Structure formats: C-alpha cells, structure tokens
Amino acid sequence: MNSLFDLAGHVALVTGGNSGIGLGMARGLARSGADVCIWGTNAERTACAVAELAEFGTRVHGVRCNVGDEEAVGAAFAETVDHFGCVDSCFANAGRHDTDSAFVDTSLDDFRAVTSVNLDGAFLTLREAAKHMVERGEGGVLVGTSSVSSLHGTPRGQAYAASKAGLSAMIRSCAIELARYGINAHSLVVGWTETPLISQELDQPAFATNVLKRMPQRRWGSPDDFERLAAYLAGGAGGFQTGDEIVIDGGYSVF
Secondary structure (H helix, E strand, O other), rough: OOOOOOOOOOOOEEEOOOHHHHHHHHHHHHHOEEEEEEEEOOHHHHHHHHHHOOOOOOOEEEEEEEOHHHHHHHHHHHHHHHHHOOEEEEEEOOOOOOOOOHHHHHHHHHHHHHHHHHHHHHHHHHHHHHHHHHHHHOOOOEEEEEEEHHOOOOOHHHHHHHHHHHHHHHHHHHHHHHHHOOOEEEEEEEEEEEEOHHHHHOHHHHHHHHHHHHOOOOOOEEEEHHHHHHHEEEEOOOOOOOOOEEEEEEOOOOO
C-alpha cells in the first residue's frame, strides 16, 4: 500500500465488511493504518475478517447488524463509537441481489427485501454516521456502494437497479447538504466484480463469453481493486472533492 495514504488515528466503518468488496475496502483501510469496524450478519465470517485485518496492527472490531433494521443500526453505531471513540469515514457497502424472478412475477415483498438492505440500510447507516459527524464537528467522509445497474438496464434486476440508483441520488444530496460541515460524500458505481454475492453468475460460460468481450480490461473486478480507493477516499475529510460517482468497472460503461 502506498505510504501516501497514511490513515493512522483514523476510524473507518464498513458495512458488509466481512467479505467481497467490503472486505477489500476494509483491508485497504487497515493496511493504511486506520482502525476499522466491520458490520455483517454472518458472525463466523465477521470473526474471520476481524482476525485477518488485525494482522495489520490496527484496532479492528466486528459488529453483527442487519442494516435494514433501524433499531439495530442505531445500536450498532453506538457500539462502534463506544469502542473506538468516533467514526471518521463510513462506507455503506452492505447489499443483496434480486431473487432472479421475472419482473411480472416479482412480489412487493421480494422487491422490498432488496431495497430494505440496499437503500433503506444505506440511508439508516449514513444518517447515523452523518449525525455523529455533524455533532462532532470535525468533518468526515460518507461513501455508498452503488452499481452500473443504476446506469444500464438489468433484466430480472429491477429492485437492485432501483435501490442502487436511489443510493447514488441520496449521496449527491448528502454531498450538497453536508458540505458546510466538512463532510464529503461519494458513491462507487461498481461493475462486474468477483464476490460471494455473484460468483455463481460470473462462472457461467455463456455469461462470461458475452460480458467479458465488453470489458476492455478483459477480466472481472476483484475486491483488491477497492483497497487503495477506500484509503484514498477515507483520507479526504475536509478536501475539495465531493459528490462524485466513481465508476469502477474496467471500462465496461464506456466501451
């Protein structure tokens, strides 16, 4: 990790930080010297992630939290602040995909099962973080994990696409409203990345053949691709860059 990203004394929160992109972010933050709190719903996976991150020599703590539950988010954030003393950056990364039902067969419950995590959960998490940062008065950074699905049509993925488009819009509004408090906000518009969430889909030969030819880098993304980016964004408190939608998709969207 480039020594330019020195996050010693910084406290970062990453939801969905026990695997995939979230763990990649958490790894980059810890490598750069930040103390890291990861939230997840799988206690065993969280424990493994905490053990891995602790090897970088910073403070690491795991919290079990369903981000779609308002009470749980409030309690988890209070535990995070109690453990570390503050939160300087918050990465709202926890998410889930659609059930792969045809649009005409998708129930409202199925739709809301996705948006309750991807959109409501991000709202609840970022709201708690923003409230803390405003009260603390030292600025901060808010980051939400969006998707290229918010830009392109995705069959059998309407709930996911809607939730990610909503997240990007919410982040833009946060960037405007919270700038006066020294709080910067960004969304990461993520392309096809190998994670436990979608690895089975990417492994299908027909899918890989059709999609990879549209990828100028001719590979899937990796959680490692988010390490330096997370460290860079976390170190931007009080800087002049805010409100960005940063596309990380190997050139898929512009090809």
